[in-house]
Amino acid sequence: MASSEETALLQLEELFSATLARIDSLILQPLLLVEPEHLEPRSRECMRLLQRLHQCTQRLWEVTDQSLRSLRHRLQHPSCSLETLLLLSKADRVLEVHVEYIESYTNCIVATAFQSVIKRKSKYWQGQRKALGQILTCGLNPKSSVGAMLAQALHQPLTQHVQQYVILLLRLRDSLEEGHPSQKTVMRAISLFGDLQSFMRQALLQAEVTQSLWHNLSSHLRDALCTPTRRLLLDSQDVPVTVTPLCAERVLLFDDALVLFQGHRIHTFDLKLVWVDSGQDECECLIATPEDEFSLRARDPQDQVIWRWKMFMAVGQALRGKKDFPGLGSDLEPAVPPAHRRAAYTFRQEGRLCGASYDGEWHRGRPQGKGTLKWPDGRNHVGHFHHGLEHGFGILLLPGAAEDKFDCYKCHWREGRKHGYGMCEYSTGETYKGYFQDDLRHGFGVLERAPPAPQAFRYTGHWERGQRNGFGVQDDMDGGERYIGWWQTDQHHGPGILVTQAGICYQGTFQMDKMAGPGVLLFEDDSLHEGTFTRDLMLRGKGKVTLPDGFVLEGWFARGTGKGLYTQGVLDTSAFSPDPSSTSKRQLGVGAMPANGHWQGVFDPFWAFVREGCPEDLQEAFLGFHIQRAKELQSSQDNLCCQRSHPEDSRGAMRDILEDVLRHREPEALQPFLRKALCDSQHPLGKLLSKLMLTFQATYTGVGANKHLQDLAQDQVKQHARGLWAAYRGLLQVALKSKGQTLEEEDEKTRNLQVHSVMLPLLLPSCYGELFTLYLLLHKKEDTCYSQSLTKLGLLSDTKLLEFLDVQKYLWPLSDIKLTSNERYSFVREKCFLSATELLQKVLTTVDPWEKLQVLEKTYREIEATVMRVMGQEHRLTMDELLPLLIYVLVRARILNLGAELHLIRDMMDPSHLGGLYDFLLTTLESCYRQI
Known part of the structure; x- marks a missing residue:
């Protein structure tokens, strides 16, 4: 059976629905009759706010009618459950509509929208004073302005209506028997509407305080700060506070910004990017923003508590994008806003980031995490940040000299500089894949300008502070030459081998790109020239020529007529050899260029990774991208996407690898494990092998497939096998250390046995094609x-x-x-x-x-x-x-x-x-x- 409280609720809803109808016809419809195009900009904004208020009134009216229908149905069918009432079953929905109305109404109050619009029809509204007074049931001041009456008429009925909700729902609760199935639902509705009362009081109070502030500020400050949705939460004139080191004259805390006045200057800080921390004493709190850090000091701890409480509350609301509900005046301590956030900001102060816009994750006033940084000159950086600097993997686009051309860096960064492995595509057509340090190429890397670009070349080798330094191989694709040897400051310097497309090999010493001292020249037919040579590989001065049949010509040589060689010397025929194999074994590089020092730069990042304990998050920076990751990065310049190629659940991959190393230590399991690891492009050993094969192919394919380099190549393969075995031992050492164990020392004999019996057979398939080609040519x-x-x-x-x-x-x-x-x-x-x-x-x-x-x-x-x-x-x-x-x-x-x-x-x-x-x-x- 329906109770008297339900009947009272029905009458309440009928009365409120009629009131809303009168408000719509008497107030809102006349207000909206003004043509917006005839208004000044500020009045047009007021009209927009009134239109929004009208929409919210319509939604409130609709919800009230739905509540009426549910109450009438309940009275007509008493057997229906009490929870069929809209006020109980959909209390959240009813609450949401009321909150929207209050927010729209208070926006009009703050912007003085009513006063602005009624000025154009003041006589009409003066004639409506009596009708407005009939809507107001209490608190009417005969001397009130028409604007004030309008404002009161639009909120007083709603305030009283919600108050009656709470009273009638309390009576309904008291009328229910103990244990009634609807008791919890009624209690929840009472709590929600009670909170709504608190919210309405706070919202109206904040709107009035904010409106009063705008009236007291100069027009310059009001135009700079006033927005309809902004609310004043705290003023240093009410709760004094001093600011150091900025020396602000006044501090205003709004629900979306912290504002400091310094003379005619205004400092506005978006609360989404304001961090509040405790100071050195109880009267101080520290404020951090993207470009400024300062402290707020109150006169006594109580004032500091107010500022801290309000700041926490305001920052939390700004991050959530809505005001706290149930009430802004809750006595509960607000939660400390998260230190890690996501927001957008444009830097204004002078410095490296002046004018740049950042959109991404922040931590205590600094970009930290994933984000995008854009400069006005067209530079874009997408990637990871730490303490405000590029740190971790990122993609940087730099505008090139030509229009629509960019230098694209896809690499790892450390403290704002390129550091670690990267892939770079330059607007000039060059590409670089290798390591950086302090923004410069440093370590092992490959620089290439591929045909049909002019002056095409490919350098595979070591770098130091942006220049070719150390051992490296360079192909001059236009001239058909390959240099294999040592470099210094971008020039051939030290022992080296020059191989031409015609099959000629020169071995000697270079100084600043020039041949220095004696050298050896080997031809395709096994002719051997020894002496001093010109840049075009012509024997000059005292020298020696050994012909394929063993004859030796020794004397003085010079350029002859045409392209011939003029000589004056002695021909020795005593060393004649009918066996062609006696002269075909002449080899270059083994004695003058020992293989054990050639590619140390490939191993250096791996050993740095091992010394760090093989951290998962630094694996790419030390060891480079695996094949699939590199393919994904090929198109990343177009969409500037730097998402990780491996899923989040792969974070323990390195830990699993080390566990595998420990599980497969026994001789019968070791070789299958290593075979699988070397074939895996994501495994540290697989990445290391891929770089070693890159160096091997760069040296011994194409022009480098020369029979006189066979001994050097097979020596290099053995050296790579030694390096890979040592790398495996390095991983085993890290794995054992994680278990509190140590790795036993390995003697030279045992090491050589493992290299030849275990590692070399696994390495050979990767380089067999290039190596066997050299054996074929030699024999x-x-x-x-x-x-x-x-x-x-x-x-x-x-x-x-x-x-x-x-x-x-x-x-x-x-x-x-x-x-x-x-x-x-x-x-x-x-x-x-x-x-x-x-x-x-x-x-x-x-x-x-x-x-x-x-x-x-x-x-x-x-x-x-x-x-x-x-x-x-x-x-x-x-x-x-x-x-x-x-x-x-x-x-x-x-x-x-x-x-x-x-x-x-x-x-x-x-x-x-x-x-x-x-x-x-x-x-x-x-x-x-x-x-x-």
């Missing part, structure tokens, strides 16, 4: 002779070939061959030792010398097993028996370029195999090769 002549002999021997039948090789007939496995009636032994072809032949051909299917040696051993075992099957007894092959049999199998296997294969195996095999079975078998195969 091309002898492999050509071998191929020709192989072809001739391959024409012989099995029996003829066995006879030619003088294989003892008791070793012939002809009984294993099933002949048809039309076949004879003399025509048997490629069926003897077929299984051994197929095994030996597997040498070509692997790049690991150890696996190649195992193939060779299996071939030997298969030959011996075939012989024992033929003889029907145990038999160990002697060298005289094995050699011709192995030659036979080798001829039938038809392995081309065997010389290159044999030399690579010999150079890269584990030294521990020297003197053992594998060494013996390899020596036997080498003898077979020479015999063929």
Whole structure:
């Protein structure tokens, strides 16, 4: 059954709905009849505020009618639940509409919108005084202005209406039985509408205080500060406070800004970017803003508490974007505003950021976190900041000389400077991928201007303070030359090798880009020139020429007519050598340029990362971007996006890597783990390997694929393997340290064993193509002779070939061959030792010398097993028996370029195999090769 309180609520809503109808027709509609285009700017703003007030009144009227309908339905159907009443079921919605109305109304009060608009029709409104008085039920002053009556008529009915809500809801609560299902809902509505009463009182009081402030300020200050939505919260004239070191004459705290008066100057600070901290004593609080820091000092602790309380409240409201509800005057201590925020700001004071706009995250007055910084001259920086400076990964765009051209830096920063790994694209067409320090290229990096740009080049090497310094490789793509060697201040300086497109190699010492002292010149045909050379590689002065056939010409040399070489000296023919392989082994770089010092700059960032304890957040800065990340950054200049390529849940990736290192220490698990790590572009070892392969390819591909550099290349591969093994040990040391353990020292013998048996086989697949090409070029002549002999021997039948090789007939496995009636032994072809032949051909299917040696051993075992099957007894092959049999199998296997294969195996095999079975078998195969 419906209660008397519900009936009273129905009557209350009916009365308020009628009042709203009268307010709309008597006040709001006449106010809005003025044409806005006929008004001055300030009056047009007032009209906009009145239009907003009218919209809020309509929404309030609609909600009141909805409440009426719910009350009537309840009275007509008493069996319905009490919670069907709109005031109870949707109290939040009712509250929201009331708050919107109050905020719109107080905006009009602050802007004196009523007084401004009614001036144009003052006589009309003077005639409406009696009608306005009928809306007001109490507190009417006959001497009040029409504007004041209008204002009172627009808020007094609402104030009284909300007050009646609270009274009737309290009576409704008292009428409910203990434990009634709607009791909690009613209690919540009472609390909300009680808070609304408090909010309305505070809002009206703030509006009146703010309106009074604008009347007391000069027109200059009022025009600079007055906005309809701004409210005064505290004035230093009411609660005195002094400001140091700015020496402000007056301090005003608004709900959106802190304002300081200094003579005719006004300092306005957006509260979203104001941080408040306790001072050195209880009468002081410290204020931090993006460009200023000062303190507010009150006369006594009570005044300081008021300022601190109001500041916390105002800053919190500004950050949330709305006034506190339920009430601004709550006695509860406001929460301390967060130190970490997000906001936009334009810097005005002189300095590095003058005129720049920053939009992003802040911490205690300084940009910190992700953000975007834009300068008036077109510079843009998107990335991470720390203590107001670029710090962490970021992308910087700098306007280039040409229109619509930019220098784009995608790199890591430290304290406002480029520091760490980066990728840079310049408006000139050049690109740089490498390390920076203090805004300059420093460490390992690659600078390139790709064709078809003029003067195309590519430098891969070390930098120091923005200049090429240390070891590096540069390709002059226009001239077809490659320099491999040492640099100083952007010039060739120190030992170096110059390789031309024609296959000519020069090794010597350079000083400031010029050849200095004696050098060595090697030609494609293995001619060797020794002496002093001109820039165009012409022998000059005293020198020596060794021809491919071993003849030596020693004397004085000069440029002849045309392009020839004039000489006067002695020709020595005593060193004639008919063997072409005797002169093809001439190599450059190994003695004069030891490989162990070439690419230390590649390892330096890795070891710095290890010394720091392998922190996850610095992995990219030290080790560079992995492949997928680098691809994502290629298009980042267009959209200026610097989001991380890995998800947030990958933050523990480095910790997982170190755990894997510990789990796979045992010998049987170590090599599979390292193989996986080296193939992973996000793993520290994988990143290190990718840079090492970059240096290897830059040195030994294209023009650098020169046979005279083969020894230098294989020495470099071994050095890279040593470096990678040491890098793995570095990660293991960090992993053990995190568990409170230490890594045992490794002696030289153990280290060499692990490098050759574990790391080198894993490294070879990455560089095998370039390395084997050098072996092919170096042994091309002898492999050509071998191929020709192989072809001739391959024409012989099995029996003829066995006879030619003088294989003892008791070793012939002809009984294993099933002949048809039309076949004879003399025509048997490629069926003897077929299984051994197929095994030996597997040498070509692997790049690991150890696996190649195992193939060779299996071939030997298969030959011996075939012989024992033929003889029907145990038999160990002697060298005289094995050699011709192995030659036979080798001829039938038809392995081309065997010389290159044999030399690579010999150079890269584990030294521990020297003197053992594998060494013996390899020596036997080498003898077979020479015999063929």
